Amino acid sequence: MTLITSFDPWRSGLCTCPPKLTFNPYTGCDHQCIYCYASSYIPSFNDCRPKKDLIVQLKREAAKLNGETISIANSSDPYPRVEASAGLTRRCLEILVESNCKIQIITKSNIVTRDDDLLNKIPSTVALTITTEDDSLAKIIEPWAPTPSQRLRAAQGLIKSGIPVSVRIDPIIPLVNDQPQKLIAELTSIGVKHLTCSTYKAKADNWVRLTQAMPKVVEKLKPLYFQQGEKIGGSALLPKDLRYKLLKDIRDLAGANGMKFGVCREGFAQLNTATCDGSWLMPKGKRSA
Numbered sequence: 262m263t264l265i266t267s268f269d270p271w272r273s274g275l276c277t278c279p280p281k282l283t284f285n286p287y288t289g290c291d292h293q294c295i296y297c298y299a300s301s302y303i304p305s306f307n308d309c310r311p312k313k314d315l316i317v318q319l320k321r322e323a324a325k326l327n328g329e330t331i332s333i334a335n336s337s338d339p340y341p342r343v344e345a346s347a348g349l350t351r352r353c354l355e356i357l358v359e360s361n362c363k364i365q366i367i368t369k370s371n372i373v374t375r376d377d378d379l380l381n382k383i384p385s386t387v388a389l390t391i392t393t394e395d396d397s398l399a400k401i402i403e404p405w406a407p408t409p410s411q412r413l414r415a416a417q418g419l420i421k422s423g424i425p426v427s428v429r430i431d432p433i434i435p436l437v438n439d440q441p442q443k444l445i446a447e448l449t450s451i452g453v454k455h456l457t458c459s460t461y462k463a464k465a466d467n468w469v470r471l472t473q474a475m476p477k478v479v480e481k482l483k484p485l486y487f488q489q490g491e492k493i494g495g496s497a498l499l500p501k502d503l504r505y506k507l508l509k510d511i512r513d514l515a516g517a518n519g520m521k522f523g524v525c526r527e528g529f530a531q532l533n534t535a536t537c538d539g540s541w542l543m544p545k546g547k548r549s550a
């Protein structure tokens with residue numbers, strides 16, 4: 262099986278990402294976010310395990326890279342809890358920094374700061390997903406991920422060490438985290454220059470988890486998603502005009518705070534004020550040998 266593949270977000274016509282490659286060191290993820298989409302198509306998702314023949318195979322594939330951007334990762338988090346002791350993602354980065362590529366990390370974990378020495382060796386950016394600044398809310402929706410406070414400190418540390426950071430408020434769930442004024446103020450204060458946002462897309466299994474965690478919220482969201490909303494690619498979405506308004510309001514807020522903005526898989530390219538995935542932050546050229 263090939264480890265590094267073309268980034269193809271479920272063939273979604275709503276994606277506005279530039280061409281890039283994707284690589285997941287792990288299959289599955291142990292953060293157990295209630296809204297996770299990947300759990301709907303990867304068996305035993307919470308059982309986080311390394312890819313088969315990870316290191317041997319990666320060495321083979323990395324030798325063929327030719328300056329592409331590799332997004333790590335899109336169907337799992339490259340820094341699950343087990344990574345703190347296993348160090349497999351670090352081993353992968355050690356291989357990749359010796360090859361010809363650029364790296365875009367997408368994570369919810371502060372463990373990424375451990376690897377800033379490697380990320381500083383080649384062009385790289387980190388997209389930290391921070392859905393709320395509220396640690397107690399995060400405990401409900403992202404029970405095993407590091408707290409937002411830890412992630413904010415990680416963002417600050419990475420920026421200080423010279424690695425550009427974007428933040429993903431992904432997903433935005435109405436009535437839960439759709440008023441990110443305080444979060445955006447905190448991001449501004451630590452120097453985050455790009456925000457990527459996406460609204461929650463309901464799938465059968467994540468809807469069950471959301472219902473168990475937040476029954477009162479779900480009661481209000483149900484007609485929005487399943488009567489007035491749209492069905493796209495196996496997911497139920499909020500009504501288009503509501504999605505647009507939610508995202509535009511946050512875009513305006515981000516702009517007022519000096520941040521660029523992009524939407525993820527929403528089909529509203531007109532709202533993007535920069536490359537949606539924050540890859541415009543990627544430093545040019547190799548920074549150190």
Ligand code: SF4
Pocket residue numbers: 290291292293294296297298299300336337338369406
């Ligand atoms: S961190 Fe990402 S892949 Fe892991 S459970 Fe949460 S949403 Fe799913």
